[in-house]
Amino acid sequence: MSDAASPSSTVPPQATGITLVVTERVRLSKLDAYEAWARRLHALQATQPGFLGLHVLRDAGGPVAEYxxxxxxxxxxALAAWRATPAYRxxxxxxxxxxxxxxxxxxxxGLEAWFDRPARLPAPPLWKNVIVGIVGVYPLIMLFAMLLRPFTGxxxxxxxxxxTASLSTLFLNWPVLxxxxxxxxPWLYPTRRG
Structure with missing residues (x-):
C-alpha cells in the first residue's frame, strides 16, 4: 500500500517498530472487490518477515468509504523489504x-500512528493526545499492578x-488505543463531517 523502497536486512530492528498508515477512499460501488483485494494483501503481509500486525478503521459515512x-x-x-516485494508491487x-x-x-x-491523521485533516492538539493516553494507560497500570502483585510482591x-509497564504498554497499543x-x-477531530 505504498511506493516501493529499497530493502535492507542487515540493520537490526528498532525496538519501537514502525507503522505504515494508509488512507484509502474507496468508491462505494467497489467495496466488495476492494475488501477481497485487501484480504489477499493482508494475507501476503502476514507472511512477510518483520510483520507484526495490522488494524483497519473504516468510515463509510460519506460518498466514499474511507479505510x-x-x-x-x-x-x-522490514517495512522497506515488504514494499520492495513483487507481490506488493x-x-x-x-x-x-x-x-x-x-x-x-x-x-x-510509537503511539503517534493512532493520533496523527493524514494531511487533509489537522492532527488533534497535543493536550487531547495526552488526555487519551492517560485515559488509556491509567486503568491498565492499575489493573496490571493488581493482577501482578501476587507474582511481583x-x-x-x-x-x-x-x-506492569510492559504489559500496560502492550495492551495500550492494541486494543486500547x-x-x-x-x-x-468526534472529539479528537471535531471538524470531520459524517
Whole structure:
C-alpha cells in the first residue's frame, strides 16, 4: 500500500517498530472487490518477515468509504523489504480500480500512528493526545499492578514496575488505543463531517 523502497536486512530492528498508515477512499460501488483485494494483501503481509500486525478503521459515512489501515512492522528495514516485494508491487497495480482519489501514505513510530491523521485533516492538539493516553494507560497500570502483585510482591520495585509497564504498554497499543481513537473520534477531530 505504498511506493516501493529499497530493502535492507542487515540493520537490526528498532525496538519501537514502525507503522505504515494508509488512507484509502474507496468508491462505494467497489467495496466488495476492494475488501477481497485487501484480504489477499493482508494475507501476503502476514507472511512477510518483520510483520507484526495490522488494524483497519473504516468510515463509510460519506460518498466514499474511507479505510485507514495501520500496518505494523518490526523495523523500517522490514517495512522497506515488504514494499520492495513483487507481490506488493503487483497488488498496488490493482489499487486504482477501487479508489476515488489519491491514496495517502505516512510512516509513524510509537503511539503517534493512532493520533496523527493524514494531511487533509489537522492532527488533534497535543493536550487531547495526552488526555487519551492517560485515559488509556491509567486503568491498565492499575489493573496490571493488581493482577501482578501476587507474582511481583517480593520483586524489587523497579522490576515490578517494569512488568506492569510492559504489559500496560502492550495492551495500550492494541486494543486500547485503537478502540479509544474510534470512540473519541468526534472529539479528537471535531471538524470531520459524517
Amino acid at each position: 485507514v489501515t495501520l500496518v505494523r512492522f518490526a523495523s523500517p528495514q 503487483s497488488a498496488l497495480a490493482e489499487l486504482d480500480e477501487f479508489t476515488a482519489d489519491e491514496v495517502e501514505y505516512r510512516e509513524a513510530q 517480593e520483586w524489587p520495585a523497579w522490576a515490578a514496575t517494569l512488568a 485503537p478502540w479509544l481513537s474510534r470512540l473519541l473520534r
